[in-house]
Amino acid sequence: MSAKVRVLIIDDHPLFRQGIRWSLEEVGDMEVVGEAENGQEAIKLTERLAPDVVLVDINLPGLNGLEVARVIKRRDPRIGIIVLSVYEDDEQLFQAIKVGAAAYSSKDVNPEDLLYYIREVAQGKYLINDSVLAKPHVATRVLHQFRELAASEDEQTTALFAPLTSREIEILDCIARGLSNKEIAGELSISGQTVKNHITSILSKLQVNDRTMAVIYAIKRGWIKMGYDGSGHSEQNQIVDAS
DSSP states (O other), rough: OOSSEEEEEOOHHHHHHHHHHHHHHHTEEEEEEESSSSHHHHHHHHHHHOSSSEEEESSSSSSSSSHHHHHHHOOOTTTTEEHHHHHHHHHHHHHHTTTTSSSEEETTHHHHHHHHHHHHTTTTOOOOHHHHHHHHHHHHHHHHHHHHHHOOOOOHHHHHTTTHHHHHHHHHHHHTTOOOOHHHHHHOOOOOHHHHHHHHHHHHTTSSSSSHHHHHHOOOTTTOOOOOOOOOOOHHHHHHHHH
């Protein structure tokens, strides 16, 4: 990464783009390398300019921001994506995770927070992890789809999830619900040391450094399937039944 964080702004409102540009140009460690007002233009600019971080509005004309983010991440996984929305929504958060976004925020974020997000994402961090675990409904949905993937006969899925035992999946479920090691031990009727051993095993198998990254390990790589039946209804009842 260059000395300055190279940022591409994607939004169809010129005044909003200008406001972000002004905020970023006031600091010395960031450079706005380009702006785009639609998805097609954004993808072309990303390939030509190779930014470190892309700020993308979720509601773009033509290709929406999530579709743009998906294409960018597939073509260059190194680029950090920050998805911006007029309002925060659990479904949009889930979709942002699915396409590999590193952060998700409302567009009324204050400049100081936005600068923090950009700096962290430029260093390869996934701030979206904390957003997921702060919302039990989203975290439960994530774990439910982990189980669906683990149970499928697809070769890719088997390769990804075969290393995890059913007990380790249970441990991940507890972690996603915010339980401490002691609480996990009580719920599963095992010792605290056994819990620690399982967590160590999970982190080793998934090659991640902490509990949060273990829970969202597959999400940021786009391995999660959408849980909608096509009618516009969520799978909340299915989640409850599976837990």
